[in-house]
Amino acid sequence: MIAEVPRRSRTLSAVRRAIRRNRAGSxxxxxxxxxxxxxALAPWIAPEDPVTMxxxxxxxxxxxxxxxxxxxxxxxxxSRVLHGARISLITGASSVTVSAIVGxxxxxxxxxxxxxxxxxxxxxxxxLFAFPSVLLAILIVAVFEPGFTSIVIAIAIVYTPIFARVxxxxxxxxxxxxxxxxxxxxxxPASRVIRHHLLPNITAPILVQLTLSLSGAxxxxxxxxxxxxxxVPPTPSLGSMLSENRVYMxxxxxxxxxxxxxxxxxVFGINxxxxxxxxxxxxxxxxxxx
Amino acid sequence: MLSYTxxxxxTVFLPTLLGISVLVFGAMQAIPGDFVDIMIGLGPDVSDxxxxxxxxxxxxxxxxxxxxxxxxxxxxRGDLGTSLRTGQPVSREIVxxxxxxxxxxxxxxxxxxxxxxPAGVLAAVHRNGPIDLIARLGxxxxxxxxxxxxxxxxxxxxxxxxxxxxxxxxxxxxxGLLANVxxxxxxxVSLGALLAASITRMTRSALLEELGKEYLTVARAKGLTxxxxxxxxxxxxxxxxxxxxxxxQTGYLLGGTVIVEQLFxxxxxxxxxxxxxxxxxxxxVQGTTLFIAGSFVMINLLTDVIYGLVDPRIxxx
Numbered sequence: 001m002i003a004e005v006p007r008r009s010r011t012l013s014a015v016r017r018a019i020r021r022n023r024a025g026s027x028x029x030x031x032x033x034x035x036x037x038x039x040a041l042a043p044w045i046a047p048e049d050p051v052t053m054x055x056x057x058x059x060x061x062x063x064x065x066x067x068x069x070x071x072x073x074x075x076x077x078x079s080r081v082l083h084g085a086r087i088s089l090i091t092g093a094s095s096v097t098v099s100a101i102v103g104x105x106x107x108x109x110x111x112x113x114x115x116x117x118x119x120x121x122x123x124x125x126x127x128l129f130a131f132p133s134v135l136l137a138i139l140i141v142a143v144f145e146p147g148f149t150s151i152v153i154a155i156a157i158v159y160t161p162i163f164a165r166v167x168x169x170x171x172x173x174x175x176x177x178x179x180x181x182x183x184x185x186x187x188x189p190a191s192r193v194i195r196h197h198l199l200p201n202i203t204a205p206i207l208v209q210l211t212l213s214l215s216g217a218x219x220x221x222x223x224x225x226x227x228x229x230x231x232v233p234p235t236p237s238l239g240s241m242l243s244e245n246r247v248y249m250x251x252x253x254x255x256x257x258x259x260x261x262x263x264x265x266x267v268f269g270i271n272x273x274x275x276x277x278x279x280x281x282x283x284x285x286x287x288x289x290x
Numbered sequence: 291m292l293s294y295t296x297x298x299x300x301t302v303f304l305p306t307l308l309g310i311s312v313l314v315f316g317a318m319q320a321i322p323g324d325f326v327d328i329m330i331g332l333g334p335d336v337s338d339x340x341x342x343x344x345x346x347x348x349x350x351x352x353x354x355x356x357x358x359x360x361x362x363x364x365x366x367r368g369d370l371g372t373s374l375r376t377g378q379p380v381s382r383e384i385v386x387x388x389x390x391x392x393x394x395x396x397x398x399x400x401x402x403x404x405x406x407x408p409a410g411v412l413a414a415v416h417r418n419g420p421i422d423l424i425a426r427l428g429x430x431x432x433x434x435x436x437x438x439x440x441x442x443x444x445x446x447x448x449x450x451x452x453x454x455x456x457x458x459x460x461x462x463x464x465x466g467l468l469a470n471v472x473x474x475x476x477x478x479v480s481l482g483a484l485l486a487a488s489i490t491r492m493t494r495s496a497l498l499e500e501l502g503k504e505y506l507t508v509a510r511a512k513g514l515t516x517x518x519x520x521x522x523x524x525x526x527x528x529x530x531x532x533x534x535x536x537x538x539q540t541g542y543l544l545g546g547t548v549i550v551e552q553l554f555x556x557x558x559x560x561x562x563x564x565x566x567x568x569x570x571x572x573x574x575v576q577g578t579t580l581f582i583a584g585s586f587v588m589i590n591l592l593t594d595v596i597y598g599l600v601d602p603r604i605x606x607x
Contacts (some may be wrong), residue, residue, distance in 0.1 A: 126302070127309030130590070131583045132545025135563065139313075139579055142567045143320045219436045223549055226438045227564060242442055249442070250450055257446075260439045268434035 025276030032269030035262070039085035046079035051234040059252040069254045072245050073234075077255060080236035081262050087237050088266060091148065092218040095155035100210055102156070103163025108194055108202070110164065111171025122168065125161035133158045133216070134223055141229045151230050155220050159213045166209050170202040204281045211274030215267045222263055238263040294598050294605040303591045310583045311365065315358050318572050361576075370577035375569055380577035384559060390460055391551070391558035395543050397474055398482030403536070406486040407529075410493025414528075415520060417498065425490055432487025437546050441480035441553045449476060458555040477554040481546050485539045492535040496528035530601050537593025541586040 038045065047067070057070035068077040110121040128136065137154040144150030174180055180197050188196075222239030224230035231237035233244070238259045245255035336344075345351050349360055364371070370380035413425035435443075449457045455476050461469040500506070501524055509519050547560035555561075559578055566574035598605045 123305060123309060126306050127313055130306050130310055130587050131313075131579075132542050132548075132586055134545035134548050135579055135582055138548065138564065138567050139317050139575070142570075142575060143317050215434070223436060223438060227549065227552060228568065239438070242438065246442065249446055253446055256442055260442060263439060264435050267436070268430065271430060271434055 025272050025279075028269045028272035029276070031265060032273055035085060035266055035269065036089065038082050039089050042079075042082040042086045046076075046082045048076035048079045050075060050079045050083040050236040053234075059248060059255070061252070062254050068258045069252065071241070071255045072248050072252075075234075075236075077258055080241060081238070081258050083236040084238040084241060084259060085262055085266060087231060087235065088218045088221060088263070091151055091155070091221045092214050095152045095221075096159055096210055096213045096217045098152065098156035099159035099213065100163050100206060103160040104167045104199075104202075104206060106160070107164040107167025107169075108171050108198055111168040112175060112190060112194055112198065118168075121164065125164045128157065129161040129165075131158075133220060137220055137224055138227070138229060141224060146229065146232055148231070151221055151224060154224070155217045158220065159217060162213060163206065163209055166205050167202055170205050171198055174198055174201055207281060208274070208278045211270060211277055215270040215274065218263070218267055218270070291598065291605060295595050298591060298594050298598075302594075303587060306587050307584060310587065311362055311580060312358070314576050314580050314583070315361060318576055319354060321570075321572065365577075365580065370580070371573035373566075373574045374571045375574070380573050383562060383574070384577060384581055387557055387559045387562045389462070390556050391544075391547050391560060393463075393470075394474055394477055394481060394547060394550070394556060394558060395540070397471075397478040398485065398543060399536070399540055401478060402482040402486035402489055406489035407493050407532070409486075410490045410532075411497060411520065411525060413490065413494045414497035414501065422494075425494065429487045429491040429494075432483045432490075435483065437480045437484065438549045438553055440483055441476065441550060444476045444480060445553075458553075460554070460556040460558075474556075477550050477556060480553070481543060481550045484546070485536070485543060488535050488539050489532060492532050493528065496531045497524055500524040500528045530597070533596055533600065534593060537589060537596075541589050544582050544586055544589075 042050075053073040053075055054070070055074050057074035057076070059072060060070035060074070062069035062077070068081065071077050071080065106121050106125070110118040131139070136158050137151075140154035140157055141150055144153060174197075180193065183193050183197050221230055222237065222242075225237035225239030226243045228240070228243065231240055233240065241259035242256050242263075245252070245259075249256045342351070349357060352360070361371075368381055370384070372378070373380055373383060376383065409421075409425045409428070413422040416422055445457045449455050454472060456473055457476075459473060461473040463470045497520075501520070503524075506519055506524055509523050510516075514522065544560075547558055548564050549560070550556070551558040551561040552564055559582060563575065563578035563582060565571075566578055
């Protein structure tokens with residue numbers, strides 16, 4: 001019997017140690033937190049409505065009126081950036097959550113059952129994986145009507161194979177470990193083995209993959225909106241802000257700089273925090289020297 | 291080696307290609323709206339008989355599986371149908387657009403390799419030094435700044451101030467090599483940054499792992515210089531995982547061309563595919579996505595084969 005260590009204090013001290021060790025990750029986490037808070041509170045803290053056009057504020061420079069200026073339709077850039085970050089996060093998080101759930105289900109069933117189920121599931125995943133993500137997303141968006149739901153479905157389908165592969169890999173390893181074998185030998189049905197013995201032990205790789213995929217999903221949403229296949233105007237998406245204001249960017253660089261900067265900081269922050277989480281929950285994956 | 295290659299083709303390459311064709315075909319079936327309506331567009335009223343005639347002429351009266359087999363058979367022979375917008379064969383349009391995309395992708399890949407492999411080696415050799423710091427930061431930035439943002443920033447900060455590199459437009463090689471390369475510099479940088487970042491990170495970590503191994507102590511003990519140890523022994527082994535990264539990322543590069551070609555107005559295949567989606571030109575959507583995804587799978591196969599060539603252990607599995 002191993003002595004019982006209070007789970008909560010163990011996690012807390014591990015977090016504290018990780019913060020000490022990973023300064024860059026912690027700083028990024030802080031910046032990210034501010035950005036996430038700003039995005040979450042956008043409907044309440046944004047100074048103006050993000051879609052209201054005011055001709056007098058067209059391409060108005062930052063400071064003069066709005067803090068970050070006005071865009072090509074005179075909409076407040078700060079308000080649009082805050083709402084845009086909110087849309088990025090909501091779209092990214094919901095699509096990655098959907099792919100995590102679907103991918104985990106497929107991966108664990110494929111890995112545990114094996115045989116033709118595994119073959120069929122993994123070949124389908126291979127096919128989805130064989131598309132460059134932007135291309136697959138474009139194809140899916142073309143099938144559905146444009147809008148929030150179809151973007152989420154598209155991004156979710158793009159990221160499902162990654163979860164399926166990661167989870168199947170972990171399941172294959174776990175399947176041969178004694179305690180799982182013992183459960184099987186004592187007559188536990190597949191559903192019980194999967195729920196009680198497999199899933200709790202593969203949460204770490206799933207969590208790591210979640211953060212890694214989140215930044216990719218946010219980029220993909222912005223890319224689709226940039227191409228005019230994502231958020232429907234006048235919805236403030238960081239990607240569509242970049243493309244709509246491109247014509248005037250020489251005159252009014254702030255209209256593209258701030259949305260772009262927000263997107264980059266968001267993704268950069270999530271990547272750094274993702275690295276830190278990976279180090280924290282799975283030290284074996286730690287990259288040398290970082 | 292030949293049997294390994296054949297095995298990869300039969301077990302992975304062909305099934306995946308078949309799956310892609312099913313998906314591409316199925317996606318077009320699932321699209322809302324009637325094919326004939328799109329064909330007619332906003333034209334004059336058309337009687338039911340005429341609609342049936344149009345459907346028949348495109349083989350649309352046959353059951354869907356039959357349509358798929360006919361479509362696949364034509365595709366295998368290089369006939370991808372006719373564009374609804376231009377009336378040209380889809381395959382001819384693809385061939386016309388191919389050189390620009392190929393050149394762009396090649397330029398981005400070669401430039402990334404030339405910059406990223408030395409950067410990764412220097413970072414690993416001078417671990418925790420200033421070069422390492424710059425390489426690691428650059429690597430993370432490269433992963434975090436998406437190509438359409440990098441491209442926009444390059445236009446804003448480079449091209450608008452330094453007209454040598456044009457903001458948009460593509461100059462074919464036939465109009466002069468220098469002008470051609472100049473028109474591709476910024477697009478290639480936007481497209482290749484992610485690849486360069488991944489290669490730098492992979493080279494660095496793979497080389498660091500190699501440098502700790504025992505056979506290098508032996509190499510040093512027999513009197514090799516540091517340079518000889520790194521370049522002659524460690525790097526050769528470290529580059530094996532790098533090959534995979536290059537293979538996978540080059541595939542994603544193909545996806546990136548959709549965005550970068552749109553941003554810089556380059557008449558390549560990516561832009562052809564995007565325009566086809568926006569204009570609902572379904573045969574063109576099918577043709578271009580099939581072509582791009584097929585090239586992606588081809589690159590993966592090539593990566594596998596090269597991997598097997600440099601690492602005999604893979605072949606024997």
